[in-house]
Amino acid sequence: MPSSGPQYGKCRHCRQRFRRTGKPGRKQEYCDPACRRRAQRERSRNAAQSTDSPLPLARNIAESVQALAEGLLAAEYHEQDLAVLLRRAGELTREVEYYTCAAVHDARMKGAGWEAVAADAAVSAATARSRWAEKTVRRRLERRASERSAARQQDPAGHPAQPRSDGQDSGQPGERPSGKLAAALSHLHRSSGLTIREVADRTGLSPSYVSRILSGERLPTWSVVEMLAALVDGEADELLVLWENAHGMTPLARQPLPDAAARLNAALRGLYLAAASPSLTRIHEASGGALSVSTVKDILGGRLVPDWRTTVAFVRAVGGTPADIRPLWEAVHYAFLVFLDPVPDATSAPPSSSAGPKAEAPENRQGQDGHPL
Structure with missing residues (x-):
């Protein structure tokens, strides 16, 4: 017969001896819920440190969300069929769902408790635990990796993907605005016949900095763009909008x-x-x-x-x-x-009803x- 006396164990996290409650079910491994949460966070951090990715999971997926949104917009501008638009919208929706899982995962690894996650997500703590449990998130992200691998090998119709030979846009997201600015500056630089060393000497910039600007690795200030444009016989005004887009600036809504x-x-x-x-x-x-x-x-x-x-x-x-x-x-x-x-000026009289059509x-x-x- 089993002993009816108190049962004791050693907490897997704090290593302190504690008295088990004696409730039926899985044997109690932690002295209290706080120790269990701390142990879960520690395991998550250790798992994160063992991965090769230098960025949070959510950030990588957010970049993919942006690319898919640009692809959907490109399909709209191409006036593609409804089936193509809905397929792209579905891909975007799935990626947003994967992003949500990854964002919660990142927050948990930074120490956020389920109560905080639940409050931010406007759900109950029980729902948050069920929806974004570590095993569930891992399983979903593994499924995402499989989907992306299959997508790289097939076209939208399910046939093996073939590279385009006609030079036309394939519908994939275009080059980022910073890349457009770098491409324009690089073209002007090549047309000028100057070497990077000569550009650096005449502008007072370092050769490595000039090289990074022309390759798109660095975003220059507007004064640097003006200086480079003047040196390579370009028009700075033609680069202004590219520079503003690269910096995420919004143009004035009303101008002459x-x-x-x-x-x-x-x-x-x-x-x-x-x-x-x-x-x-x-x-x-x-x-x-x-x-x-x-x-x-x-x-x-x-x-x-x-x-x-x-x-x-x-x-x-x-x-x-x-x-x-x-x-x-x-x-x-x-x-x-x-x-x-x-x-009409706000202080002037309103136009009469006999005015002509707009x-x-x-x-x-x-x-x-x-x-x-």
């Missing part, structure tokens, strides 16, 4: 029409420089014939503000991301509307490609 149009043209020319100044014919071909050579020439020359469809065709033909240009294009057309139908939106009144400046 000439200023807004100049910024849009400079941004388009900046993308053209980042693409290494391709020929007009090559841009025409890259647009799939959507842009005529004369239209491309007028856009680059600042003689035409294209409609949005034409703008998208140009931006994509030079490897840019339409979403980066949209605010500038909208600023031009807002300014154009205000120019045609100025907003000017029609420029995109509805212009020709096929846009309107000239």
Whole structure:
């Protein structure tokens, strides 16, 4: 017969002797719940330290979420079929769910208790433990790794993936804004014929710093961009929007029409420089014939503000991301509307009912490609 006396054990965490409660079920291994939580956190930290990744799990997945969101946006701009859009949206949704698991995992390894996690997630502590238990998170992330491995080997239709040989965009996220700035500066540098050492000597910068700027490893200040542009015979204004995008800056929502149009043209020319100044014919071909050579020439020359469809065709033909240009294009057309139908001064009398009709939106009144400046 089993002994009816008190049962004792040694806590696996604090190593202190404690009296077991005698409740049925799994044998008690910790003296109290606090010791059990501390032991779980310690195991998680040890597991994290043994991994090869230098970044938190959630940060890596967040970068993937951003890339998938850009891919969805690119599919929208390409006006792809609903099936493609929904497939991309599903991929994004799954990745967000994986991110949530990883974010909780990272927080737990930093010492967050289940009560704190539950409060931040607006669920009960029991739900948090069940939904994001260590084994559950590990199992989900292993499944994610398997899915990504399979995706790299197959195209969306389930066939083995083949590299594109036509040079066209595959729908994958485009180069980041910092890369566009570096590409434009690098193109100007190559065209100048100067060596990196000569650029460094004339600007007072170190050769290694100049090299990192041109490779996209470092984001320069605007004064450095101006200095480099002047040295390699470039126009700093054409690099301004690329620099602002690289730093995550938002353009002014309302500007005078000439200023807004100049910024849009400079941004388009900046993308053209980042693409290494391709020929007009090559841009025409890259647009799939959507842009005529004369239209491309007028856009680059600042003689035409294209409609949005034409703008998208140009931006994509030079490897840019339409979403980066949209605010500038909208600023031009807002300014154009205000120019045609100025907003009355707040102190002036309201317009009479006999006033003529409002000017029609420029995109509805212009020709096929846009309107000239």
